[in-house]
Amino acid sequence: MKKELVQKIAFTSITILSFTIVSVVLLILGFIVVKGIGAINIDFLTKAPENGMMDGGIFPAILGTLLLILGSAAIAFPVGILSGIYMNEYAANNWFKKFIGMMTNNLAGVPSIVFGLFGLAIFVNFLGFGVSILSGCLTLGILILPVIIRTTEESLKTIEDSYRQASLALGASKLQTTFSVVLPMAFPNIVTGLIISIGRVAGETAPIIFTCAAYYLPEIILSFQTPVMALPYHLYVMATSGVDLNASRKIAFGTALVLMTMVFILNLSAGAVKKYMSKK
Amino acid sequence: MNLAKLKDKFFESVIYSTGIISIVIVLFIVYFLFKEGIGIFDKQPLEEGYCAVVHHYNHVNKISPEQIKKIVEGDLTNWKDLGGSYDSIYLFTLSDIEYKFTAEELGENFEHLNEKIAQYVSLNTGILAILPEKYVEKSLTRIKLDKVSLAGFFNGQDWYPASAPSPQFGALPILLGSLIVSIGAMLIAIPIGILVAIFLAELASPAVKNVMKSATELLSGIPSVVYGFFGIVVVVPFIKDLFNLNIGETALAGSVILAIIALPAIISLAEDAISSVPKELKIASLALGASHWQTIVRVMVPAASSGIISASILGIGRAFGETMAVLMVTGNAALMPTTFLQPVRTITATIAAELGEASTGGLHYQSLFILGSILFVITFIFNLSAELVAAKK
Amino acid sequence: MAIIECKNVNLFYGKNQALKLINMDIDAKSITAFIGPSGCGKSTLLRTFNRMNDLIPGVKIDGAISIENKNIYDTDINVNDLRKRVGMVFQKPTPFQMSIYENIAYGLRVNGETNNGVIKDKVESALKQSALWDEVSSNLKKSATQLSGGQQQRLCIARTIAVEPEIILMDEPTSALDPISTAKIEELVKELVKKFTIVIVTHNMQQATRISHKTAFFYMGELIEFDITNNIFKNPKIERTANYVNGNFG
Numbered sequence: 038m039k040k041e042l043v044q045k046i047a048f049t050s051i052t053i054l055s056f057t058i059v060s061v062v063l064l065i066l067g068f069i070v071v072k073g074i075g076a077i078n079i080d081f082l083t084k085a086p087e088n089g090m091m092d093g094g095i096f097p098a099i100l101g102t103l104l105l106i107l108g109s110a111a112i113a114f115p116v117g118i119l120s121g122i123y124m125n126e127y128a129a130n131n132w133f134k135k136f137i138g139m140m141t142n143n144l145a146g147v148p149s150i151v152f153g154l155f156g157l158a159i160f161v162n163f164l165g166f167g168v169s170i171l172s173g174c175l176t177l178g179i180l181i182l183p184v185i186i187r188t189t190e191e192s193l194k195t196i197e198d199s200y201r202q203a204s205l206a207l208g209a210s211k212l213q214t215t216f217s218v219v220l221p222m223a224f225p226n227i228v229t230g231l232i233i234s235i236g237r238v239a240g241e242t243a244p245i246i247f248t249c250a251a252y253y254l255p256e257i258i259l260s261f262q263t264p265v266m267a268l269p270y271h272l273y274v275m276a277t278s279g280v281d282l283n284a285s286r287k288i289a290f291g292t293a294l295v296l297m298t299m300v301f302i303l304n305l306s307a308g309a310v311k312k313y314m315s316k317k
Numbered sequence: 318m319n320l321a322k323l324k325d326k327f328f329e330s331v332i333y334s335t336g337i338i339s340i341v342i343v344l345f346i347v348y349f350l351f352k353e354g355i356g357i358f359d360k361q362p363l364e365e366g367y368c369a370v371v372h373h374y375n376h377v378n379k380i381s382p383e384q385i386k387k388i389v390e391g392d393l394t395n396w397k398d399l400g401g402s403y404d405s406i407y408l409f410t411l412s413d414i415e416y417k418f419t420a421e422e423l424g425e426n427f428e429h430l431n432e433k434i435a436q437y438v439s440l441n442t443g444i445l446a447i448l449p450e451k452y453v454e455k456s457l458t459r460i461k462l463d464k465v466s467l468a469g470f471f472n473g474q475d476w477y478p479a480s481a482p483s484p485q486f487g488a489l490p491i492l493l494g495s496l497i498v499s500i501g502a503m504l505i506a507i508p509i510g511i512l513v514a515i516f517l518a519e520l521a522s523p524a525v526k527n528v529m530k531s532a533t534e535l536l537s538g539i540p541s542v543v544y545g546f547f548g549i550v551v552v553v554p555f556i557k558d559l560f561n562l563n564i565g566e567t568a569l570a571g572s573v574i575l576a577i578i579a580l581p582a583i584i585s586l587a588e589d590a591i592s593s594v595p596k597e598l599k600i601a602s603l604a605l606g607a608s609h610w611q612t613i614v615r616v617m618v619p620a621a622s623s624g625i626i627s628a629s630i631l632g633i634g635r636a637f638g639e640t641m642a643v644l645m646v647t648g649n650a651a652l653m654p655t656t657f658l659q660p661v662r663t664i665t666a667t668i669a670a671e672l673g674e675a676s677t678g679g680l681h682y683q684s685l686f687i688l689g690s691i692l693f694v695i696t697f698i699f700n701l702s703a704e705l706v707a708a709k710k
Numbered sequence: 711m712a713i714i715e716c717k718n719v720n721l722f723y724g725k726n727q728a729l730k731l732i733n734m735d736i737d738a739k740s741i742t743a744f745i746g747p748s749g750c751g752k753s754t755l756l757r758t759f760n761r762m763n764d765l766i767p768g769v770k771i772d773g774a775i776s777i778e779n780k781n782i783y784d785t786d787i788n789v790n791d792l793r794k795r796v797g798m799v800f801q802k803p804t805p806f807q808m809s810i811y812e813n814i815a816y817g818l819r820v821n822g823e824t825n826n827g828v829i830k831d832k833v834e835s836a837l838k839q840s841a842l843w844d845e846v847s848s849n850l851k852k853s854a855t856q857l858s859g860g861q862q863q864r865l866c867i868a869r870t871i872a873v874e875p876e877i878i879l880m881d882e883p884t885s886a887l888d889p890i891s892t893a894k895i896e897e898l899v900k901e902l903v904k905k906f907t908i909v910i911v912t913h914n915m916q917q918a919t920r921i922s923h924k925t926a927f928f929y930m931g932e933l934i935e936f937d938i939t940n941n942i943f944k945n946p947k948i949e950r951t952a953n954y955v956n957g958n959f960g
Contacts, residue, residue, distance in 0.1 A: 148638025
């Protein structure tokens with residue numbers, strides 16, 4: 038009977054552990070939602086911070102994050118997708134491609150602070166863009182570039198060669214085949230990857246601290262050359278360097294909730310988009 | 318050539334060139350990171366544009382940054398200890414100028430400053446003056462400082478990158494800080510991750526599995542700054558009370574938060590690995606009379622080991638490179654870590670906290686890029702070995 | 711003397727009935743072959759003898775299967791102990807990612823054997839009985855996955871007999887192997903029947919005639935005919951059986 042007893046004990050403890058872990062983590066979310074929901078109202082979402090950031094809203098930070106998303110997407114999406122196409126459809130299968138594949142793979146795992154360093158060195162200082170939206174978008178764009186290249190490549194890889202051959206056999210050029218046959222089939226997976234990478238842009242803090250983030254900039258200036266406030270950096274500031282940390286907690290919780298909601302919506306819609314598009 | 322063909326050619330060259338561009342970017346990042354930092358090993362560890370000067374009778378011609386630190390702290394007082402003749406060391410820095418000379422002596426636009434300094438140095442046999450180059454006459458005797466060395470960078474225990482007159486770049490406490498926080502995180506996350514993965518792969522009903530998998534997926538998207546914030550408001554005070562500490566910002570707090578951050582990835586990768594163990598192995602083991610648990614522990618987990626190890630290595634790599642959460646909860650004291658209950662400072666937190674104050678191109682700036690390069694190399698090794706382990710099936 | 715007795719066995723996968731009212735007795739220390747087209751229920755029945763079907767969700771079984779006069783579907787039956795008594799060899803060789811030695815020791819260890827001397831003796835004896843000893847004795851630490859397919863299958867047989875079962879179930883044990891390895895396994899099976907009761911499912915009718923004492927023919931979940939092997943192949947009583955063994959089967 039001994040091994041049956043051991044199994045019973047082991048399975049019971051693993052089950053309890055698993056449920057505990059998942060509930061603890063869900064509690065973290067619940068905690069932030071419960072604490073943050075009180076801070077959120079129309080003013081919080083549409084007004085600038087006031088009174089030394091102890092009052093008012095977080096509108097400039099929301100707008101800043103949206104701008105960073107748009108900017109980095111505009112930079113990284115075309116380059117990333119075209120590079121992914123190049124890697125899977127065009128690049129000769131030699132050591133060089135393997136090397137580059139390995140580099141992009143590893144670059145996807147490089148800590149985001151390293152991208153911050155790189156952005157500071159090249160965009161802010163070397164190219165002289167200064168601490169600005171432009172530098173921030175470029176840095177974040179490069180941060181998500183490997184992810185986009187990889188997703189595109191992986192999605193294209195799953196398309197069977199018979200489709201390419203069928204298209205080529207009809208007299209279509211390689212380019213026509215790629216864009217009219219292969220790419221549309223891989224599109225649902227690519228779009229999912231794109232949305233997830235946007236979610237990452239929304240949440241990244243380390244790469245923007247030195248390249249574009251503003252501590253406090255209530256006016257909305259739509260220019261590429263100014264710094265911006267951004268949600269994750271604002272949360273960091275509110276959590277660590279306020280004048281009166283206890284008084285600013287409420288704003289911090291509100292900011293955390295808005296940021297989390299934004300990322301969740303993006304991630305959930307990635308799943309939904311994939312489902313919808315592959316059904317069509 | 319007709320128009321359609323021309324169009325094809327054009328688009329294909331666009332594809333080729335973007336492909337090349339992104340390749341160049343990849344290489345550029347690596348190059349720039351090292352290029353920005355490497356200069357530190359070619360410099361004397363003095364503030365930018367400074368030099369060290371001694372009396373022309375002094376025949377000590379070399380001094381190390383550690384020795385300067387000792388002189389400043391009063392632990393080293395005589396030239397004899399540096400291989401010179403018996404004479405007490407007299408440290409003279411920029412801030413001493415206004416005490417030694419009157420405004421009249423220096424002239425309205427400090428036009429007599431260089432001359433006065435030269436005079437003053439020649440009057441004091443024991444002097445060690447650390448001053449900006451532009452105030453020092455060519456004729457004065459300079460003393461060489463040992464350059465910042467690679468060994469000193471990795472072995473040194475003092476990280477005072479902004480201290481005057483001679484900054485210290487001993488990164489050991491920082492490297493160990495990163496290590497202790499990541500190891501702590503993995504001690505928590507790897508066993509829990511594997512057990513939860515076993516639960517999901519072998520025990521959970523399809524409905525429970527579905528819910529839990531979506532929950533972990535959702536969690537992996539939460540920005541680390543949110544976890545860091547949660548750490549500040551919940552974990553840090555909890556640890557402070559639990560262990561009765563003066564401050565709750567400790568290596569342990571960092572490990573706990575990092576473990577939470579790394580868990581979803583470890584769970585999902587380990588679950589994939591266990592689920593992809595061939596069913597035949599499981600059935601064969603059960604047919605021998607082994608219990609389900611014996612089968613899991615002795616057959617399935619070993620068969621999934623390469624995937625599980627790879628997941629763990631990726632987890633360590635991610636923990637090592639995580640910035641915001643660690644910056645917010647570990648207290649950031651650059652001390653040699655001895656326990657999990659003391660504040661520590663990691664590589665990532667050091668870069669994030671100090672880069673704002675470091676002047677571009679200066680020693681401090683370069684030292685942070687060296688830290689960044691180290692971080693890059695370490696995570697690169699982690700990622701590569703995870704890939705190799707996973708491939709070796 | 712019958713060691714396995716099936717009485718009115720019905721088995722359902724959900725709504726789909728895979729075994730229909732099976733009644734048969736299997737003799738101890740004999741080789742019984744199950745033949746029939748794919749999906750006829752022969753493997754399913756084999757797996758009911760050590761309750762491997764328990765692993766498939768939605769399986770329902772009624773009737774009684776007794777081994778040594780004890781219904782193995784009674785609630786007081788310990789499934790792990792049952793499987794120790796009724797060993798099984800599968801179609802694909804399933805060496806675990808361990809050394810040759812540890813693969814065989816595994817079955818002993820999970821069944822509670824801790825004495826290393828005993829384990830060592832039993833491993834050696836199992837390897838000898840399965841005609842693998844001469845090929846691997848110098849190399850027991852080698853990973854089992856490096857053996858050839860035929861060697862792997864004999865290793866799996868050795869692993870099964872090491873725990874000293876009374877019955878060995880074989881589910882198409884040679885279908886993944888080359889003719890030479892197949893011949894070796896058949897030799898081995900004929901040798902093993904001196905100590906064990908063997909039930910073998912096979913697609914290969916020559917194999918059934920070569921090695922088995924009795925043969926059971928299944929079709930669409932029913933046991934059509936069960937008799938001495940010679941009778942089934944030379945002198946079947948039922949036309950369906952005759953059609954199948956003569957190869958002109960729909």
